[in-house]
Amino acid sequence: MSRFSNKVVIVTGASAGIGRVTSLRFASEGASVVAVDLNEETLNETVELIEGAGGTAHAVVADVTVSAEVENYVNQAVEVYGGVDVLFNNAGIEGHVAPLEAYDEEIFDKVLNVNVKGVWLGMRHVVDAMRLRGGGNIVNTASGAGVMATPTLVAYGASKHAVVGMTKTAAIEFAPAGIRVNAVCPGVVNTRMIRNIEKMTIPEDPEEYTKMTNERVPLGRYAEPEEIAGLVAYLASDEAAYITGASYIIDGGLFVS
Numbered sequence: 083m084s085r086f087s088n089k090v091v092i093v094t095g096a097s098a099g100i101g102r103v104t105s106l107r108f109a110s111e112g113a114s115v116v117a118v119d120l121n122e123e124t125l126n127e128t129v130e131l132i133e134g135a136g137g138t139a140h141a142v143v144a145d146v147t148v149s150a151e152v153e154n155y156v157n158q159a160v161e162v163y164g165g166v167d168v169l170f171n172n173a174g175i176e177g178h179v180a181p182l183e184a185y186d187e188e189i190f191d192k193v194l195n196v197n198v199k200g201v202w203l204g205m206r207h208v209v210d211a212m213r214l215r216g217g218g219n220i221v222n223t224a225s226g227a228g229v230m231a232t233p234t235l236v237a238y239g240a241s242k243h244a245v246v247g248m249t250k251t252a253a254i255e256f257a258p259a260g261i262r263v264n265a266v267c268p269g270v271v272n273t274r275m276i277r278n279i280e281k282m283t284i285p286e287d288p289e290e291y292t293k294m295t296n297e298r299v300p301l302g303r304y305a306e307p308e309e310i311a312g313l314v315a316y317l318a319s320d321e322a323a324y325i326t327g328a329s330y331i332i333d334g335g336l337f338v339s
Contacts, residue, residue, distance in 0.1 A: 085319045087112035090163040092155060094146055094204060095173030097124035099273035100223065102131070103307035104170055104314050109137030111315065116159040116166075118142045119173070146173045146200030153207045166211040168318045171204040172223040176275050177237045179282035190237040197241035198248075205252050209261065217260025219318040222249050224265040226333050234283070242267075246329045253327030262326040264317045269333025270295055272304040300335030 091108045095101035096117035109115050109132040117132075119125040122143045132139040140162050144151040159166045177193035178186055201222050212218030225242040232239025246265055253263040270276055280288035296302055313332050316322055331337055 084112040085315070089113045089167040090116065090159055090165055091168040091170065092116045092118060092159055092166060092208065093170045093172060094118040094200070096128050097121045099275065100271060100307045100310050101172045102128045104172065104311040105139065106132055106135065107311040107315050109139060110135065114163045115139040116142060116155060116163070118144050118155045120145055146203065147195045149203055152203040156207045156211055160211055165215045166208055167215055167218050169204055169208045169220045170314055170318070171201045171220060173200050174223060176279055177235065179234045179279060181234060182236045185236055193237035194241050198244045201245050202248060205248070209256060209259070212261050213259045220252065220261065220263040221314050221317050222263070222265040224249065224267045224329055226267050226269040226331060226337050228267055229329065229331065230337055249329060250327050257326060264325060264327070265329040266310060266313050266317070267329050267331045268305060268310050269336040270299065270304045271310060272306050276304065298336060300338065303334065305332065305334060
């Protein structure tokens with residue numbers, strides 16, 4: 083497929099997991115990818131994978147919580163590739179596992195800074211570049227945790243509820259410019275993040291967390307990052323031209339009931 087031929091796509095949190103796989107997916111469909119992350123070593127690995135598969139990519143090391151660095155990754159997309167058509171606003175952290183009353187304040191602030199401010203800054207700085215292209219698409223990574231209660235993950239849940247809310251607001255504000263804004267809400271995904279949550283939740287036997295979770299998921303397993311990438315690519319494509327302000331749950335049925 084070549085749905086993104088002649089398109090420029092920015093992916094934050096591109097060094098691993100959903101971000102890396104989605105970067106590869108966009109590149110495989112013809113996009114020039116601007117891969118953004120704080121970890122330079124693993125970010126460069128993502129770019130090497132894209133280029134090794136015949137794709138085009140440019141790495142930008144950036145902290146998504148710093149306005150000047152966010153502005154810089156947008157500017158680099160414009161300077162290197164001529165503009166911005168898609169932003170996959172994906173960078174995020176899980177924080178800590180603890181009851182609400184015992185949650186560490188410093189970690190709480192950090193989670194909201196990355197997961198909320200980082201998404202807001204991405205949208206804030208990319209909108210003018212998209213206006214110059216006559217429109218564009220933004221896909222924000224929220225979570226199933228953004229539509230339900232999250233016992234022991236209060237900061238993460240609060241941050242992802244905020245992403246869902248900001249997505250709705252941006253969709254209304256940006257619609258006159260031809261910019262669509264949607265969110266994906268993954269359930270449990272086979273990435274580093276869930277491995278860390280497993281270890282924090284049941285340190286003595288992380289595999290028990292996996293077993294218990296899979297028993298709760300109607301489809302009986304974690305999602306693979308490639309499955310999330312497929313939804314992101316669809317929402318960013320012209321096939322989804324009439325979809326904006328939506329938050330799509332992709333969870334194997336976990337949050338149905």
